[in-house]
Amino acid sequence: MKQTGAAMERIKCLICGGPTDGRPATIAPFLVKYCNFDQKTTETRYCRSCDFVFFRRRLTDAEASRLYTNYRGEEYNRIRLGVEPSYSSFIDLFDNPLSTYYTERIRDYIGLVDAYPELGEIKNILDFGGDGSIPARVFPNAEIEIDDLNAGSSANRSKYQMIFTSNVFEHLSDPVPVLKKLTDRLDPEGIIFIDVPSPSQPNLGEGLLWQQKHGGELYEMHEHITHFSKRSLGLLVHAAGMVPLFEHKLRYPVLTVLAGFEDSAVATKLLNEKYQRAAVFEAKMAREEAEAAHDHVLDSIRLSHRLSQQISQLSGDGTRWTSEQSASLELQSASLELQSVYRSTSWRVTAPLRVLKNLLCRFAKLGA
Numbered sequence: 001m002k003q004t005g006a007a008m009e010r011i012k013c014l015i016c017g018g019p020t021d022g023r024p025a026t027i028a029p030f031l032v033k034y035c036n037f038d039q040k041t042t043e044t045r046y047c048r049s050c051d052f053v054f055f056r057r058r059l060t061d062a063e064a065s066r067l068y069t070n071y072r073g074e075e076y077n078r079i080r081l082g083v084e085p086s087y088s089s090f091i092d093l094f095d096n097p098l099s100t101y102y103t104e105r106i107r108d109y110i111g112l113v114d115a116y117p118e119l120g121e122i123k124n125i126l127d128f129g130g131d132g133s134i135p136a137r138v139f140p141n142a143e144i145e146i147d148d149l150n151a152g153s154s155a156n157r158s159k160y161q162m163i164f165t166s167n168v169f170e171h172l173s174d175p176v177p178v179l180k181k182l183t184d185r186l187d188p189e190g191i192i193f194i195d196v197p198s199p200s201q202p203n204l205g206e207g208l209l210w211q212q213k214h215g216g217e218l219y220e221m222h223e224h225i226t227h228f229s230k231r232s233l234g235l236l237v238h239a240a241g242m243v244p245l246f247e248h249k250l251r252y253p254v255l256t257v258l259a260g261f262e263d264s265a266v267a268t269k270l271l272n273e274k275y276q277r278a279a280v281f282e283a284k285m286a287r288e289e290a291e292a293a294h295d296h297v298l299d300s301i302r303l304s305h306r307l308s309q310q311i312s313q314l315s316g317d318g319t320r321w322t323s324e325q326s327a328s329l330e331l332q333s334a335s336l337e338l339q340s341v342y343r344s345t346s347w348r349v350t351a352p353l354r355v356l357k358n359l360l361c362r363f364a365k366l367g368a
Contacts, residue, residue: 011043013050015052016050020046023044023046023208024041024219025042025043025221026042027040027041028220029084036063036066044208046205046208048205050235051204051205052232053204053208053218054226055225057225068171105166105252108250108256109134110138111281112246112256113139114284116246119191122162122191123141123143124145125163126147127147128147128165142161142162158185159190160185160187161187161191162193165182165194167196167197168194169236170225170228172225173225175236179192179240179242180241183242183261190266191266192259193258194256195256196254198230204229230249233255233257234247243259243260243271245257245259245267245271245274246258248282
């Protein structure tokens with residue numbers, strides 16, 4: 001899929017076409033060197049209406065082809081390491097299919113299929129901007145074709161039941177035209193899956209204020225040349241003539257949206273059940289987080305118990321029974337506290353983490 005070189009001097013919002021605010025920004029040295037840029041500075045542009053950030057300097061067709069042909073291959077890694085030695089810690093993360101980078105994404109995607117079992121019935125998928133490996137793990141019964149985002153494509157089907165785009169749109173120079181072209185390749189009853197990195201602050205406006213003081217990717221143009229919030233991702237979908245059927249921030253963490261054609265039967269069904277499905281998905285996420293916290297807490301309790309026993313044996317002052325009794329009481333208290341998480345109706349993912357923090361503080365005092 002070719003990029004839009006004409007967008008290089010564009011300062012209107014790439015989504016709504018409205019005005020944007022500009023602030024000075026730099027271009028990452030690796031991008032300058034790898035794509036042979038003739039400049040090292042640019043502007044970060046912010047649309048208040050869309051809560052959307054993009055860099056004024058876009059990628060031309062030739063620059064995009066240079067960057068994403070053999071992406072993260074041998075030459076890419078060699079040049080990037082020469083400019084950014086710290087990138088070495090990410091190479092295995094991207095190359096290893098069992099790394100947390102992939103397994104955490106797969107975990108959340110499979111959870112989404114659990115809440116939307118219709119997705120599991122899809123028979124053909126276009127992985128746009130990927131190599132097909134991620135959707136193949138999430139949708140094992142579907143035929144996967146790819147469009148790897150450079151000059152060519154191995155895809156040959158005219159229409160797809162799903163177009164899967166994971167961590168792609170933050171790399172695109174002009175996302176709305178690209179998404180519109182993708183809708184031409186989608187079956188009338190099909191679904192587009194999009195996820196993008198989620199902002200670390202509540203919205204991108206807050207992120208710009210924070211990073212203006214501390215620095216960050218909103219002020220340094222790297223491979224992510226557009227930055228979405230939940231609002232701007234939804235508006236992107238609408239701008240391409242589709243409607244969001246599911247919107248959520250996954251644990252990965254990414255912002256995820258499922259979109260379909262407004263007059264389709266699948267959209268009618270899923271829109272009517274949008275909030276119920278979202279509640280099911282959120283409940284599943286909260287339950288998994290609580291169970292993970294439960295395991296961590298029990299491990300901490302057992303470790304604290306063993307340490308107490310060892311301390312008692314070393315001291316030889318008759319405190320062993322007291323330490324064991326205290327650990328037993330702590331175990332009972334921890335179980336009651338964790339049960340309150342399971343019975344909670346708030347389903348807040350942070351609840352288990354608060355429990356874990358309280359229990360660890362309690363054991364710290366006990367050990368003292």
